[in-house]
Amino acid sequence: MKIYGNKLIKDTIQNMSEKDRMAHSFLICGEKGLGKKTIADWLAALLVCESAEKPCFACRSCHLASEHTHPDIIYAEHSGKLGGFSVDTVREICSDAYIKPNNGDKKIYIFTDADKITVQAQNSLLKLIEEPPDHAYFIFTVTDRNIILETIRSRVISLNAAPLSRDELMEVLAENGVSGANAEEAASAFGGNAGKCLEYISSDVMKNAVDLTKKVTDCIINRDEYGILKNLTDASADKDMFKTVIGMLDSIIRDALALRYDPDSMTGCYSSGARELSSGTTMNACEKMHEALGKAYSLIDKNVNIKLIASVLCGEITAFRQL
Ligand SMILES: [Zn+2]
Known part of the structure; x- marks a missing residue:
């Protein structure tokens, strides 16, 4: 041990x-x-x-x-x-x-x-x-x-408990038989969180969730309302997937906010996306998006139609992005 x-x-x-x-x-x-x-x-x-x-x-x-x-x-x-x-x-x-x-x-x-x-x-x-x-x-x-x-x-x-440094993370991943491009990809998605990296590598569900989350983030950055809606709707086909994507998206938004105070505090799965969001979006917009994501997340378990949550959320994000 x-x-x-x-x-x-x-x-x-x-x-x-x-x-x-x-x-x-x-x-x-x-x-x-x-x-x-x-x-x-x-x-x-x-x-x-x-x-x-x-x-x-x-x-x-x-x-x-x-x-x-x-x-x-x-x-x-x-x-x-x-x-x-x-x-x-x-x-x-x-x-x-x-x-x-x-x-x-x-x-x-x-x-x-x-x-x-x-x-x-x-x-x-x-x-x-x-x-x-x-x-x-x-x-x-x-x-x-x-x-x-x-x-x-x-x-x-x-x-x-603290996230691992890059070297420590690579050591853990190597001991678990993960190296090269897979290790790099996991590290860029989850930073120093070894448990999440290993889960990501071993599970397609997690990989799909990360892909969708990154796509939504890119669409937010590019003010692509249709893209946001399409990817959120894709994620909403499965309740757990939707929850995971909303949760990860929220981490990216929070990273975008936290970056203004502490560039090393990122916890989300898309640090370059968070950086782009942080430089191109007002703090107010990020905060509003964070609130909207929190509200959407809490509605998922309350038997509200998930597709509806996705479309309302898309509308809110699009509106806040203009702030
Ligand atoms: Zn002993």
Whole structure:
């Protein structure tokens, strides 16, 4: 198990470990694909590792941790349609946390993809996180840290998973058998997000979504109303595809806005498109388009006819583009 990039997170945790000042609760934040779960696994291995240099990935505990079979590393089970954590799961953890560890002197509870955790579940965990037993540790991974209640956030160490540098990304892609033009294309679509790059390479759906998103962006840049409508309508043939395209298009618009403040903060799949948009469009227009995309995105799940959403959105984008 290896964490690529994310030196700040590694240094922070290793520093705490070396100084014997390990925190008990961690919140690992960042968008999908940045390796939050790998960071959580790495941190759990470090906590149970038996060697001086942690995590060594040579000792028995590290081995069990990387196989996900360590008896004291407990992954909270997701439940229900929304993928949150059930009252029973949380209750079980709350009582299990007071029972001594099986192997060593630590027990680690990991809540992955905790974005759907309910307020009720968080409140049940609060006391445990406020005053954990000496042996208990908690790790949450979320895409949006605001999901976590302020009362909990104030008691956890927040760590932000960061995109990889170009070299780091190329190394990950090469290890996964991807190089040359494919690697370049994925990198230009998703920047330092290794998870998204790998998904893009292995899935035609993702490739089609990126193609359509780039086409819509080009049409916005060229003020081609017919093209915007045509490509959005093509995307609207499938609900998931439409959602993906709208989401990616919004990232490009947000990149176009963010570029004015920070040229390195791009997260979308079309950085050259975002640059063109940024230089040729007013900030006001970008903001309006961002709002329109957000509104369209939220309507997709509300049983509104998708083709209708596409055509309204096209009209709005065209109108705002003139601003
Ligand atoms: Zn070890």
